[in-house]
Amino acid sequence: MKSSVIIFPGSNCDRDMDVALKKFGFKNQMVWHNDTDIPKSDLIVLPGGFSYGDYLRCGSIAGKSKIIKSVIDFANSGGLVLGICNGFQILTETGLLPGILQQNKYLNFICKNVFVKIKNKENKYFKKIKKEVLELHIAHNEGNYFCSNDELKSIEDNGQIAVTYCDHKGNEDEKNNPNGALKNIAGIFNKDKNILGMMPHPERMIDPFLSGEDGSLFFNNLIESL
């Protein structure tokens, strides 16, 4: 399986994602933002970080970068596109995913472990994961998901909510909502479920010596499902 990680100026989780993809069997290649073509891939990843300094608005400049047209074409042809953290912000900026990511409710950057509930397993990203609740890690200042009522109804009706913040038992209450996201949303799909954007970083949870190992479940499933 081949994957491509796009590097924007200011990306800083590109290496971590490269390490994770390779660990679980992907042949990964790094693609520079100023390129126009993406080598043949089964998966394209937009990594975390502060693309273009996140100036103007998180992900907005990356959403207009040279490489992004190829990402959009790939996604529209059904290719798998995964955006983590800043990558999620970029995907909303391109319009590939609905809604926006606002500044965290308590106005602080948050770096900690969280639990997320898998809301939809009818897709390649979560299909073979047995657990219902995963322990993942977040590190962001703008992860407060928001969309209009119409958009919310549409993403709910279409099963586009991918993961929600919860406690270890799966309770999706306000207490376990770290950033004020609407409906505790931590990640969403597009209608066809080939595009996933989420705030938590599975690539930081791939080793028992790190924050945890549930990220391994995510990547293992991904390589098996493809």
Next chain:
Amino acid sequence: MVEVNEKIAIEHGLKSDEYKKICELLKRTPNITELGVFSAMWNEHCSYKSSRKHLKKLHTTGEQVIQGPGENAGVVDIEDDDAIVFKIESHNHPSFIEPYQGAATGVGGIMRDVFTMGARPIANLNSIHFGSPDHEKTRNLLRGVVKGIGGYGNCIGVPTIAGQTCFDESYNGNILVNAMTLGLVNKNKIFYSKAAGINKPVIYVGSKTGRDGIHGASMASAIFDDKIEEKKPTVQVGDPFTEKLLLEACLELMAGRSIISIQDMGAAGLTSSSIEMASKGDLGIEIDLTKVPCREENMTPYEIMLSESQERMLIVLEEGKENEAKKIFDKWNLDFAVIGKTTDSKNIELFFKNEKVAEIPIDFLAENAPMYDRKWIKAKLPKENKFSKDQFKSLKLGDCLKKILIDPNIADKEWIWDQYDHTVMGDTIQKPGGNAGVVRVHGTNKAVAASVDSSANYCHAHPFTGGKQVVCESWRNMISVGAKPIAITNCLNFGNPEKEKNMGEFVECVEGITEASKYLNYPVVSGNVSFYNETKDKGIKPTPSIGGIGLLSNYKKMMTMELKNEGNYLFVIGKTEGHLDQSIFARNMLSEFNGPPPEVNLFNEKQNGMSVLNLKNKNLIETCHDVSLGGILTAISKMGIKSGKGVKLFPLEGLVNKFEYFFGEDQGRYIIEIKPENLENVENMLKKESIHFDKLGLVEGDKITLENDLKLSIDDIKEDYKKWLKEYMVN
């Protein structure tokens, strides 16, 4: 053009006799640009004029040392071909004036010092000191500093793995922000600042030069008064995005062979970077200031030379490599300009619009910079307090513990480090909140531990003992995670060196640091000095911050402080005399602020530490935590809180004052957890090595108990311990 005279020189922070010396050296009156250059190089921050004499005493050698003080950062060997580049630096004055930018650019500056040497930064740490929590400015300063540190480090993508936060009223008018960075480099590919060769192109890369930060270094060499707010324009503005690009571009250029020398533009910007490179190479340098990329219009040579705009580097390249280098900086969208060349004149020559605007022999600025042997007085060891039995009569262990756990200097700091990305780069195996932060050396079995420590109360009570103690505390933190201590970097924060008492504090702390680091083979390889932390005649307590690093050859053997298993034994390694003077207990429960700090016995310190490492290497201990502020009971409580497990303490033997025993801050102690099956083995080993130990208790249940004297649920104390800072910040 402004005409230079003594009055203008004094406005530049120079003393009247220093100005006279400049005129004598030049045999003429300097012009304003030249005066600016002199003032930037001769201020305390750049010239170390008050401290140089004493810094020479520091212990700076050892087989592990690749580069000691004098470069952008220190370098130590961590086996194979790997080396760690590290340094700590202060950004105190700017952070008080503008906390967000001050702290942010402090982090940016120290990271540049590290990647200038060819190392990729792998961890950040910080030591921050604020005034009393009751002081009107404290909350906002703390919020701003934490946001600034996070804002910069998070964006660059380097994890902030450990730190230290202290509160004391002596910092009401002068907070301390000390930032530390560790970088990883191949020991055969280290870059230095010494220029070599004549007619080599001098290259400017990075951000454009603006009017920000002009006279930043002079500001950092002065005491504060009522007009402090007016100094805001001297604070630099950081752009972590550009720094990230600069980092990647520099490392890309460094992979080739075109760099002769490289130096970041930190304090005193283009002035100090160009002069340092030339001075170290015993060369001259010629710069055409017209070619410097500027952000603002009509900048004068004076402004260009003194700007402290961030994210800039100066590089001396091999001839003919300019295009190759330019391509890399173009790729990263960074400015690249050939602004001058090295010469054999041994002068710095500045041109602007085809006119020579300054010419000064480099020697005058570097080696001939003033050096003072300031007067100082030796501190006396304060008299010990004799506490009477009555003073303890009404106290209960549990109440004391609860009060101590919410002392601002003990209470949990999660509110702070949750705002720092501490997991990016995927190698953080011990997060903030433990004995030390630990990161793996990417792709190997090795890991590096790091911590920052200070003990201003001890240093204030007796600077020499305090200096020794901080080094020992740092060493203990390395041992506690199972790392072999390697080396330290020190940030020496003091008051006004022109006052004999403050100067004495500095001299004796340095001597204490030296004695301990020599004995423990824990050399100082880098650091900086920050004097004049004084506002309206009130100086800070002497605060040397020690950043230590240690090596784990197998990261899987790292220790943590969480209690592991019910039924395991807990020992205290090291003798408990019950020293309460200068302790958190004495301050909180006895309202006693005087007395000597705990004695530091270097022989015991080393023996105890080595025996803990020895036990660990034989896989005989499960957990380790050093005993520091708040004594044994505070240490045990933190271990319990982290793991959610309780401890049954054994009754004390003999006529021991339980408050002295449980809250005394004697040095050289560790708490270790031992499985029952290893008990005999551990006891025998400790006895054989003549290491003093007490059997403290058992891991048991979910409470801390001691017969009828103490019964506290871990959940309850955890809540108090965790919430103090969070509640303080929302109020």
